[in-house]
Amino acid sequence: MLNTIVIIGGGAAGYFAAIQCAEANKQLKVILLEKGSKVLQKVKISGGGRCNVTHACFDIKQLSQSYPRGDKQLKSAFSRFYTKDTVEWFESKKVKLKAEADGRMFPVSDSSQTIIDCLEKEVKRLKIEVRLETGVKKVSPSFHGGFDLFLDNGEKLSCRRVIVATGGSPKEEGLNWLKDLGMRIEPPVPSLFTFNIPDPNLTALQGIAVNMAKVKILDTKLETAGPVLITHWGLSGPAILKTSSLGARILAEKEYEFKVQVCWLENRKEEGVRQELFNLKAANPGKLMSSTFPFVLPKRLTSYLIQKAGLDEKANWGEVSKENLNQLIQCLMYDTYEVKGKTTFKEEFVTCGGINLDDIDFKTMESKRLRGLHFAGEVLDIDGITGGFNFQAAWTTGFIAGQAAAAE
Numbered sequence: 001m002l003n004t005i006v007i008i009g010g011g012a013a014g015y016f017a018a019i020q021c022a023e024a025n026k027q028l029k030v031i032l033l034e035k036g037s038k039v040l041q042k043v044k045i046s047g048g049g050r051c052n053v054t055h056a057c058f059d060i061k062q063l064s065q066s067y068p069r070g071d072k073q074l075k076s077a078f079s080r081f082y083t084k085d086t087v088e089w090f091e092s093k094k095v096k097l098k099a100e101a102d103g104r105m106f107p108v109s110d111s112s113q114t115i116i117d118c119l120e121k122e123v124k125r126l127k128i129e130v131r132l133e134t135g136v137k138k139v140s141p142s143f144h145g146g147f148d149l150f151l152d153n154g155e156k157l158s159c160r161r162v163i164v165a166t167g168g169s170p171k172e173e174g175l176n177w178l179k180d181l182g183m184r185i186e187p188p189v190p191s192l193f194t195f196n197i198p199d200p201n202l203t204a205l206q207g208i209a210v211n212m213a214k215v216k217i218l219d220t221k222l223e224t225a226g227p228v229l230i231t232h233w234g235l236s237g238p239a240i241l242k243t244s245s246l247g248a249r250i251l252a253e254k255e256y257e258f259k260v261q262v263c264w265l266e267n268r269k270e271e272g273v274r275q276e277l278f279n280l281k282a283a284n285p286g287k288l289m290s291s292t293f294p295f296v297l298p299k300r301l302t303s304y305l306i307q308k309a310g311l312d313e314k315a316n317w318g319e320v321s322k323e324n325l326n327q328l329i330q331c332l333m334y335d336t337y338e339v340k341g342k343t344t345f346k347e348e349f350v351t352c353g354g355i356n357l358d359d360i361d362f363k364t365m366e367s368k369r370l371r372g373l374h375f376a377g378e379v380l381d382i383d384g385i386t387g388g389f390n391f392q393a394a395w396t397t398g399f400i401a402g403q404a405a406a407a408e
């Protein structure tokens with residue numbers, strides 16, 4: 001009995017922890033409990049069915065900066081197992097990963113099933129027992145040492161150590177059984193979402209992408225830069241998702257109603273833009289404004305911004321007043337919208353919040369409050385921006401928890 005390690009949760013973190021634990025100590029009985037009828041369900045649907053396993057960032061300091069929550073703690077954890085180790089681990093199991101131009105890494109098969117098959121094969125090889133439809137209701141430290149687990153089906157299971165890898169819980173009540181063990185919880189709120197903007201003039205531009213724009217949330221310090229995509233419901237793209245991640249808590253407090261300002265000319269200063277427009281007006285009074293527009297933006301977006309500034313696209317530069325030009329600068333650099341609600345990004349969404357990181361010893365992923373109780377994955381108050389960082393946190397914390405739980 002006390003030779004048994006139980007992992008709760010059959011997701012990426014639970015599977016990786018179970019594999020590491022069984023590999024590190026072959027004398028142990030490793031049991032993985034999953035409340036659902038299938039394991040690795042998020043891996044299956046991740047990255048649009050391709051599974052963005054990790055990110056091609058091999059600098060630990062830079063890597064940890066992609067985690068709005070957990071950056072400090074992960075920095076030390078990454079020195080044990082990070083992106084390079086993930087790539088090597090999967091390669092050692094004959095799964096080659098490839099990096100795309102933006103750094104996201106996928107299996108060369110472009111199928112998440114490759115990752116599932118690899119993890120399942122390891123679980124079989126290491127004789128890890130996986131019990132499906134076996135939810136854990138309660139965990140109690142046992143009088144005799146170790147833990148007693150009370151299962152949904154009425155059974156009781158005893159073990160030496162427990163690894164909790166139950167993923168993000170959208171509601172705080174879902175974590176009450178961990179509160180009962182003395183763990184402190186950061187209230188969960190969603191991260192990685194897009195902005196709903198009920199402005200038909202904007203949403204009519206759906207499909208337009210700008211490679212580099214600056215996004216700012218008014219009345220906050222939130223500001224990011226990167227690609228922005230206009231969708232049929234509002235704004236999306238990496239810069240918006242990053243803003244939602246950095247501001248997960250602030251935007252939840254605002255109940256997802258706030259003003260977003262987009263600068264479509266990310267690398268330009270207002271004075272330079274003004275000078276350029278005024279020079280153009282002075283040099284080309286008889287030329288069509290739209291045909292000599294100086295900034296490289298998608299054509300439909302340019303027309304929209306010119307009209308939004310109250311200008312006629314067919315006007316000559318000579319007909320454009322100073323006020324008109326200032327209005328155009330406002331639209332190009334301080335284009336502001338009312339956000340009313342959010343939409344979950346279908347490629348990847350995560351929970352901000354979970355187990356308070358001050359309660360965890362990152363050398364073992366063990367609770368500082370209850371020894372022998374380890375944690376891995378999204379159940380912790382760790383989440384990253386989109387791009388493979390969330391799975392990397394699951395592999396890293398799963399690796400450390402699994403190895404530590406295997407130790408005598």
Ligand SMILES: Cc1cc2nc3c(=O)[nH]c(=O)nc-3n(C[C@H](O)[C@H](O)[C@H](O)COP(=O)(O)OP(=O)(O)OC[C@H]3O[C@@H](n4cnc5c(N)ncnc54)[C@H](O)[C@@H]3O)c2cc1C
Nearest residue numbers: 009011012013035046047052136167348377378388390391
């Ligand atoms: C649509 C989508 C796409 C994504 N794509 C990517 C991507 O491409 N790249 C990336 O890095 N991240 C991606 N993510 C995020 C990533 O999937 C998660 O961060 C990651 O799966 C977390 O792993 P986990 O093992 O901690 O939790 P989970 O994968 O959520 O697994 C937890 C498991 O525990 C089980 N469980 C919960 N409670 C109990 C209980 N009491 N008893 C027994 N079992 C229990 C659950 O049923 C579940 O199977 C995506 C997320 C979503 C929703």
